[in-house]
Amino acid sequence: MSQETKTFVVTRFDPDKDEVPKTQSYEIPVEGDWKILDALNYIKDEVDPTLSHRWSCRMAVCGSCGMNVNGEPKLTCKDPVSNYGDTVEVAPLSNFPVVRDLVVELEGFMEKFKAVKPWIVVAKERAVEEGTTRQSPDELADFKQFSMCINCMLCYAACPVVSNEPDFIGPAALALGHRYNQDTRDEGAPERNEIFRDEGGVFSCSFANECSEVCPKKVNPAGAIQQAKLRNVLDWAASFVVKRGGKES
Amino acid sequence: MVDVFRHDVVIVGGGGAGLRAAIAISEAQPGLSIALVSKVYPMRSHTVSAEGGAAAVAREDDSLEMHAYDTVKGSDFLGDQDVIQYFVEQAPKELTRLEHWGCPWSRNEDGTVSTRAFGGMTTKRTWFATDKVGFHMLHTLFQTSMKFGDIDRYDEHFVTKLLVDDGDCRGVAALDMRTGEMKAVLGRAVILATGGGGKVWPFTTNGNIKTGDGMALAYREGVALKDMEFVQYHPTGLPGTGILITEATRGEGGYLLNSEGERFLTTRDYGVGTKAELGPRDMISRAITQEIAAGRGVKVPGKIGQYSHLDLRHLGEEKIDSRLPFVRELSRTYANVDPVHEPIPIRPVLHYMMGGVDTDIDGATELGGLYAAGETACVSLNGANRLGSNSLTECLVFGARAGEHAVQYIQGAAAGDEARFVAQVEAEASRVEELRGRRRGGEKVSKVRESLNDAMEAGTGVYREQASMAKAVAAVAAVKASYEEVSLDDTSKVFNTELIAVLELANMLDVAETVATAAVNRKESRGAHACSDFPTRNDSEYLHHSLVHHTPEGPRFDKKDVTLGVWEPEERKY
Known part of the structure; x- marks a missing residue:
């Protein structure tokens, strides 16, 4: 079985280092039943531990993991990876100041x-x-x-x-x-x-x-x-x- | 210099128990200054994920005595009966108070609060708000807490250490995740309400934040953790994710089926008698495990392990939508199964820790000024096995009691020498600074965490045996050693979640150490602690609580008496 891969283009911003947000691409293997949050956690655990995002319950009830996916606000633990093509853009929610990476000011x-x-x-x-x-x-x-x-x-x-x-x-x-x-x-x-x-x-x-x-x-x-x-x-x-x-x- | 913030009481954790404690303090003595410190915004706390309900006597056909007896029996006689008595008396008052605060409890046609059946409970005494009870309770408490002006929240602050001097706890060292700076948050009493540590295991219903923080904080200051070997496997978790499917599915009439379509809890003897699917969780989880071991498990394509089926089809779409809408949403979203038309594949999943910080009935620990409540604590309500729907109520009853007693405690308590506490926080700031982005030769955090998860799954599952538990003790010690070499990448001060993860991992390791140590010392089977090589309960040698103390030489194991009362231990059969 050949493993499917997708490229996640993730907005990165570290106020200690960056003047403005930039994007970083991660090509990773994905499972058919993953949500967007699973992909972010894979990146965090396996590829780049410096990525910052909020999450907890991963069952669509704690409300932590809202982000913009391909420009639309989504609860990432509920949003299937299979809804997207080969490239997926993940950015912080619009209309909020950004604290860091995908974390917004509440x-x-x-x-x-x-x-x-x-x-x-x-x-x-x-x-x-x-x-x-x-x-x-x-x-x-x-x-x-x-x-x-x-x-x-x-x-x-x-x-x-x-x-x-x-x-x-x-x-x-x-x-x-x-x-x-x-x-x-x-x-x-x-x-x-x-x-x-x-x-x-x-x-x-x-x-x-x-x-x-x-x-x-x-x-x-x-x-x-x-x-x-x-x-x-x-x-x-x-x-x-x-x-x-x-x-x- | 670190910034210093002065309050009367400091609460760590903003879930059900922490918020209830905060309100209790505000009501007991208006004007007291309360710090509510949480590593997440309170509405993210894991109380939010509880589904099925909260227990309290509400019906004519029920009694406090019956609730108490069910709880004692469910605990396999390891619950303290004075605590249980107090709990059942307070439970209806606490749930009523929550009703007055706006909790949207589901209603009967006459407008009274509705109750549903739950495992191990003799009659319908579980109050519910469809199947999102934890969510509604948490949001009701959080929103209500906002009307009290004396509660100062420290959201997204991670507590790294309790501030202790001369046997008294007088505050916490907290890392402000936004800035990366340490703060001294001082108070004459501290209440730990940080929940359990389900993330110590790989397959769990628990959210990412459940890392045993409060347990580890207390343990490191010399406070005993009690009954840590007793961890609850909930019978019904979804494949892959371990997402909880509530016991209310069975309370509403759902069946458990094996691969042959047989309702095995009614056809085979698993000790639950006519309760069938409404037996207590420890017994149902063992039954599913045995069915799978006997070759009657259900396979799920692409998923590890085998499963049983939870069948709700006979309940019909209308009942499922009105009583269990969240279960339908979760099954569809995370298992691609619509329970209206298909059975849900499920298997036992780590859910809850009966053990925790050793407290008395007031929530007080052996350290002056330190209290604990909720899953963090072990007040000995749940003994060796908790009954479903007792823990949400526990958060309220003992959160409130800890808050009220903390108020009494501080009346005569001196603030202590502030300079000494600030010095402790400065030392913490140096330690955390050294840890941040530290390059060493070892693995990254996620790999060390995986090793811990594997060790705990192998040694402390639904069934244990001496050899596997002893192996877990050694494996946890080895992972602890490898923690010292863990290598970090993120050097930023702002919202450094890798730094938080490595601090959480240290907490998980301490919790794991106490679980494995307590488990290997209990050579009997009681409640959730089922030993294959010691298959029966042994009251003559093991009718006692387990205590584990931290020492420089490693964990020290001790025993503590169980408080009996009206009910003498008897064979636990349903």
Whole structure:
């Protein structure tokens, strides 16, 4: 059986040594069922130990190994080598500063993530003795899809707004905020909606839908943002009606 | 000079146990400063990969006593019964708390939390969020932790050493992976929550980060590792990758079949009785291994070894999609099999370490100010064999307890002599600097790691025997020697993953040494430790925990009493 080989053209950048990123080619044998991550790990272990990339679970749930493969954002542990021809380009995710090689800077995202208050907001914490909250399967379904995000950043690499407007909170974080707004256990929607209405919030989204197309977990952040826009408008209108009506206490 | 960061408590590890500890501290005494140090961003922690569920009594037909008994029996009577009692009492409270924090538990039609069957559990007591329970628990904890302003995260910081002076632990030396600089992160208590070390073995469900770091850090400071010989082989890992297929597949009604299509757990005596596929993991893994040895294994083209079949077809597409969607995704993506139409080839795969840093029921170790929780620790909940779905709950129950006790501890604890800790970090900085890009005559990291993996697979598999374990002890010592000659290529300070890998390899070697040492000293079969040449349990000589201490002359083996209680050891048969 003749072993198939492919050439991986990998973006390299070491801030200690390089002014700008360069590429390095590795021709390596590949197995038929490999993912792109397997090829990178082969290079790291067998050819060039200086290659830096993040990975851990290799089962598409920890979200570490997002990269651009032939220009498209991919979760590399899920992306089959067999989808590509003899030459495959692997680069860091677009729209992020590069730390080194295929490792990108996540601090900006972490701030946006926190900004949407991704936790249950309640006026009064429930005591454990009160037991679990009732929530019907339908109520769960209202937010479940939006709770499936693994923070892999593919949607930020794909989003045309993120590339033009660095302050845009972005698909994953907005979808997460909306996930909490949709949860029957949460009372934080008024606070989050203020954030959503601000500059960089949901109304910055141009509904290009690129985020939902690249999402490896079918979270559909674009759908979440559209829902959030609508809910925002309705909540704003409702609050206006209440205010005008005067006494509501 | 290294930079110094001062906190009240330092937590190492941002998975289920570490995050729960951080929240517990914040709640116990708001205003305390907490450092959460992790070599990855917390949402990458391996808790994320847990699939099937978390155990806690929730139903009318269940009781705390039944959960406790199931756990004691599952542990093959090596679990400490006071710990188990406390665990089952706290479990429902912890899972309820997580519900209040937003965990999307799957629901019954009436809106109550749904539970499913799991191996070795008498009734349905495993709470679940489809089959991504670890993912949802981890993200719920991480997101909730963000509302506490006193938790300072040190993401992508690799801890190289515990700072210890005069018997007290007061912080850590941490390598900032972004800059390559060492930091002194000080606190009057340190909690280790770094998970297990599954990467010591070649075929494992564990992610790349599971390198036994916390165990090795404690071991080097003289803290005993306990019950290290007990490592869990999960019955159902995918060919090649070892990716986990959850026990919930069997909880939902899946069958295990041999090459003849026979449901061997119902037709042959493997000790699981009418539990069949819902027997405990140690027994099911042995049954699969025996079926393969008897010539009834399934071959998978292009893959090493032989397999059994996990058959879910009779569950139907609707149930598979609603209860086990991740299993379908994983099977299709990583085994090219759609479980709706075909059985999934699986075989036992290294999954979990029952052993770990020896702690008491509060998570305290023998070193002042040092705590441990979760898979890193051995609080003696799981004994010789853990029941599936007890470990996610364990992270919460004992993460919280370690956090609360650390808060009590620091009230009377002096900060110590800062200059002495800083000096330790400076020494670490020199050691790491020397290691980075070091050229020696030996192999590269990946080759030395492979040698370790091979030694541990040969000596500490589903079945062991004295000769193979003794060989593993010698082989690990030889690999340790070759580590000194390991040759490195990457001289960069920024995100040097080769440097991290060589530091992790040192941790894996220490963990492996304790596993092999404890294993060869237990001449009986108990739980997951199945010796071909000592096939029965021997309570008169071996009803004790194993302790391994690090000494300059090599590992020292000791024993520790098991805490019994309501239940006296009896034959473990289902």
